[in-house]
Amino acid sequence: MKAQKKPPTWPDEIYDVFKQVNIRQVAYVPDAGHTRLINRCHADKSMKVISLTTEEEGVAMLAGSWLGGDRGALLLQSSGVGNCINLLSIMQECRFPLLMIVTMRGEWGEFNPWQIAMGQGTPPVLQNAGVIVQRADRAEEIAEHVFAAAQLTFNTSRPVALLISQRVIGFKDWSK
Amino acid sequence: MDKKIKATLDRRACINQILAKRGDALIVTGLGSSCYDVGAAGDHPNTFYLWGGMGAAAMMGLGLALAQPKRQVIVITGDGEMLMGLGALATIGTQGPRNLAIVVIDNELYSETGMQPTHTSRGVDLAGMAKAAKFPRTATINTAAQMKSWVPKLYAPAGSAFVAIKVNHTRYPMAIRLRDGAHIKNRFREALLGNAAFD
Secondary structure (H helix, E strand, C coil): CCCCCCCCCCHHHHHHHHHHCCCEEEEEEHHHHHHHHHHHHHHCCEEEEEECCCHHHHHHHHHHHHHHCCCEEEEEEEHHHHHHHHHEEEHHHHHCEEEEECCCCCCCCCHHHHHHHHHHHHHHHHHCCCCCEECCCCHHHHHHHHHHHHHHHHHHCCEEEECCCCHHHCCCCCCC | CCCCCCCCECCHHHHHHCCCCCCCEEEECCCCHHHHHHHHHHCCCCCCCCCCCCCCCCHHHHHHHHCCCCCCCEEEEEEHHHHCHHHHHHHHHHHHHEEEEEEEEEEEEEEHHCEECCCCHCCHHHHHHHHHCCEEEEEEEECCCHHHHHHHHCCCCCCCECCCCCCEECCCCCCCCCCCCCHHHHHHHHHHHHHHHHH
């Protein structure tokens, strides 16, 4: 990851949107791009923040949270999208809302070839699984994308994935 | 397994015995026979029937239990379904919701797909795994006496519970007709949340 002059503010802005739209349960598999947001959520005692062993657990958990009246969000990296596919069928059949915030790998300046398959596969795979896919390419537009994605998923009961471009998160400089 | 205990308990009798005490508890089923058995015991708007999504039941129970901490949540699923989502035991065990009980109807078979043995038939101990994953209350149930003592405990919000009930190989006809997922979800929320379900 390239050294940043100061920490980015977009994770704090996502946290603020979560509070604004009343996100009560946050499920995640850790990702470097989501570190600050995960820490902010953990520090908020009014949020139930759950570390998962695999991303599909979060899909099932947030179906349960919606059944019980809690809004939730799933934080994951593009490499974890494939783990979700079968359980996304629940969202489609039952018309559950699902807010997925996906930090992307395998695209902008990626150094690790093993990230390409799932990174490049993420948009079509999600679309084929019945998820509405939206994308934020610039840090300053992430918060409004999260807000819009939350409105879309919770008001229309359709799963929505917001992809945060690898360009926003940065990449490891692999040049010698 | 070198010393095999032949299971004598009947799956539907056990499920009926549990659901007879459901009160205002919220029920989530796993797919397959557990879904059909719970439906046959009597439909209820606060039963969520999973007809698919194998491996999802326990985690759905966690999300629901966290959202509704004052209501007891009972997940009723099968051994094959539980084995597909074993990581959930670690996730739930570390969360430790007091109001969640997971009941595995363990016939040691994949009943829907041709009665192939599951790993529980080869000695894998699901209740032991739950205990190792920090569930404070666990048991493997083999007898009617154990059933009688455990049913009230499933409804006590005294810490996450996990029981594997060893049942015989009897299969029953599928009686449940209700299978539209959106309908099952919407009526569950309306029964639980009232008008807030439409917010």
